Amino acid sequence: MLTLNRLKQAAALSVLPIAATLVPAQAQAEEVNIYSYRQAFLIEPILDAFTEETGIKANVVFAKKGLVERLENEGQNSKADLVLTADSGRLYDVVNRGLTQPIDSAVIDANIPAHYRDPDGQWVALTARSRIVYASKERVKEGELKTYEDLADPKWKGRICTRSGKHSYNLSLIGSMIAHHGEEGAEKWLEGVKANLARKPQGNDRAQVKAVKEGVCDLAIGNTYYFGKMLHNTKNPEQVDWANSVNLIFPNQGDRGAHMNITGAAVTKYAPNKEAAVKLIEFLSGAKAQEMYAQVNYEFPVRPGTPLAGLVKEHMSDFKGDQLSLAEVAKNRAAAAKLVDKVGFDN
Numbered sequence: 001m002l003t004l005n006r007l008k009q010a011a012a013l014s015v016l017p018i019a020a021t022l023v024p025a026q027a028q029a030e031e032v033n034i035y036s037y038r039q040a041f042l043i044e045p046i047l048d049a050f051t052e053e054t055g056i057k058a059n060v061v062f063a064k065k066g067l068v069e070r071l072e073n074e075g076q077n078s079k080a081d082l083v084l085t086a087d088s089g090r091l092y093d094v095v096n097r098g099l100t101q102p103i104d105s106a107v108i109d110a111n112i113p114a115h116y117r118d119p120d121g122q123w124v125a126l127t128a129r130s131r132i133v134y135a136s137k138e139r140v141k142e143g144e145l146k147t148y149e150d151l152a153d154p155k156w157k158g159r160i161c162t163r164s165g166k167h168s169y170n171l172s173l174i175g176s177m178i179a180h181h182g183e184e185g186a187e188k189w190l191e192g193v194k195a196n197l198a199r200k201p202q203g204n205d206r207a208q209v210k211a212v213k214e215g216v217c218d219l220a221i222g223n224t225y226y227f228g229k230m231l232h233n234t235k236n237p238e239q240v241d242w243a244n245s246v247n248l249i250f251p252n253q254g255d256r257g258a259h260m261n262i263t264g265a266a267v268t269k270y271a272p273n274k275e276a277a278v279k280l281i282e283f284l285s286g287a288k289a290q291e292m293y294a295q296v297n298y299e300f301p302v303r304p305g306t307p308l309a310g311l312v313k314e315h316m317s318d319f320k321g322d323q324l325s326l327a328e329v330a331k332n333r334a335a336a337a338k339l340v341d342k343v344g345f346d347n
């Protein structure tokens with residue numbers, strides 16, 4: 001016969017293993033799993049603020065490449081709840097592969113204007129940026145270059161630097177040229193730009209501005225926020241000199257406006273924590289996160305009324321952005337990649 005004590009012990013023994021699995025499960029905080037093409041340093045402070053506000057833990061898998069493929073391979077077993085991308089191309093890639101589900105949230109709809117959301121609800125933009133021209137203060141006169149089309153003018157022969165034509169940012173820019181000029185027109189343009197390159201495409205956007213500073217070239221193609229990241233760089237103060245050696249040219253101000261791109265989010269098709277994923281996107285589109293994006297990374301917030309970083313306000317607040325639909329740009333990216341090969345842009 002069992003004594004009361006032994007009964008308790010037996011109960012404890014048999015219950016313990018179950019309790020050990022059950023109790024933590026019940027006490028476990030809600031969480032959300034992110035596949036991110038956006039760099040960790042940038043989103044971590046924003047995710048910390050999210051966890052503080054909601055109690056939901058945010059886990060991030062960060063990679064420059066291959067997250068969409070990974071999501072696809074994992075299928076229904078994927079733990080990912082949402083994908084964050086650094087441009088519209090990857091966003092459309094994940095949507096077009098059927099790896100997302102619609103986001104339905106009145107909070108997000110109120111925070112983000114309709115043109116920064118997918119009409120079918122498959123993605124939302126979180127920040128915007130423009131792809132512009134950085135021009136040598138010493139060697140390029142004001143008004144000498146006015147448009148992307150001008151980059152193909154033989155007067156710039158041997159004077160332009162850029163990263164690979166195959167990089168996502170350039171594919172979107174070339175995709176926009178296809179939308180505006182047709183494939184043939186865009187090919188001619190790209191050939192012209194290729195003929196004007198000072199060197200084989202290489203490095204990232206900042207490396208091109210460095211090359212301008214060093215006199216390798218006079219014009220560099222780059223995204224807007226890199227100007228802020230260089231000008232206020234305390235870790236690598238030489239980048240301050242790079243930024244100070246250039247003027248910013250927002251192309252096509254007399255007509256369609258400068259090429260725009262976005263960063264954005266999509267909820268995965270099989271998100272195990274869908275509600276938490278939507279909550280996170282609601283947070284990312286809200287006042288606090290939008291201001292953090294603007295301040296930390298010098299981007300343009302998509303939520304109207306969000307204050308810009310001082311530097312952005314000073315140098316980039318007054319320009320016309322191309323209103324071309326992001327869907328149109330994304331549609332042309334495959335054709336853009338073919339043009340890059342065809343004209344041997346990266347060779």
Ligand code: FE
Nearest residue numbers: 086169205223
């Ligand atoms: Fe970037």
